[in-house]
Amino acid sequence: MRELVTSGDICLKDEYNLVYKIAEITYREREDESFIYEIRPNYSVISLLKVTDFQGIPGLDLDLRKEVYIRENIVPVFISERAPSKNREDLWDLLEECGMQYLNQLEWLIRTDTQYSGDKLFVQRHEDKTIDIDSIRQLGNRSAVICHKLLDTICYGNDVRAESIIIDDKNRRQYFDLLTALYSTERKYLNSQRNTGIQSSIRQGKFKGRTRIKIDKLAEMEIFTDYANKKINSAEAAHMLGISTSTFFRRYKEYKNHVNML
Numbered sequence: 001m002r003e004l005v006t007s008g009d010i011c012l013k014d015e016y017n018l019v020y021k022i023a024e025i026t027y028r029e030r031e032d033e034s035f036i037y038e039i040r041p042n043y044s045v046i047s048l049l050k051v052t053d054f055q056g057i058p059g060l061d062l063d064l065r066k067e068v069y070i071r072e073n074i075v076p077v078f079i080s081e082r083a084p085s086k087n088r089e090d091l092w093d094l095l096e097e098c099g100m101q102y103l104n105q106l107e108w109l110i111r112t113d114t115q116y117s118g119d120k121l122f123v124q125r126h127e128d129k130t131i132d133i134d135s136i137r138q139l140g141n142r143s144a145v146i147c148h149k150l151l152d153t154i155c156y157g158n159d160v161r162a163e164s165i166i167i168d169d170k171n172r173r174q175y176f177d178l179l180t181a182l183y184s185t186e187r188k189y190l191n192s193q194r195n196t197g198i199q200s201s202i203r204q205g206k207f208k209g210r211t212r213i214k215i216d217k218l219a220e221m222e223i224f225t226d227y228a229n230k231k232i233n234s235a236e237a238a239h240m241l242g243i244s245t246s247t248f249f250r251r252y253k254e255y256k257n258h259v260n261m262l
Contacts (some may be wrong), residue, residue, distance in 0.1 A: 082116040
């Protein structure tokens, strides 16, 4: 019997814009209209989260530590409380907004920009953020950028393999604690330096013109590094930073001048 298969990652994002893959979710719809949902929690990632960020996956008892939670011909609470039902009055408008012609609740959750208000969880397409390189320094030329990229992989539940370093489920928590502390310290330092510079300019009467668009400094450095290494183009970089292409080139020039002075 043929079946339609839709898969995604249940995720949440923290204060540093790091995305944690909480679980993998798969929906299988058969020709006879029967269906099954499979949810596979990522316990090594869940253990990294604060209680204030994650209170569980609605409808699942994670204390049972099951490898997979199965719901056959039953829509999981996680899906039903955040995706439209087939009887919703504005269903076709919601489907059209996501470029869909029929209701597949999991697919809708993957495509929609709507954020459920009850928690921080959302669903996105599968990603593989595994890092497999010769040297950690290939990730960037600043410690903060390197920390962020390593944390990005660690929080998503993927592995890091570089030189003699291997980060996987066996030591994920230890590296997470170490890198989070380093990243947080560097972030506070950069923010302090930026604020000090602005205050100094104000006192000297040099802070004029339109208010400068605020951009996360560490995210900015990471994107500049990827642009310099030709992993992304200027339009993609500008879009990721939420600025115009011309503003991106000005900021990138400032960044290069700063790096050359170090």
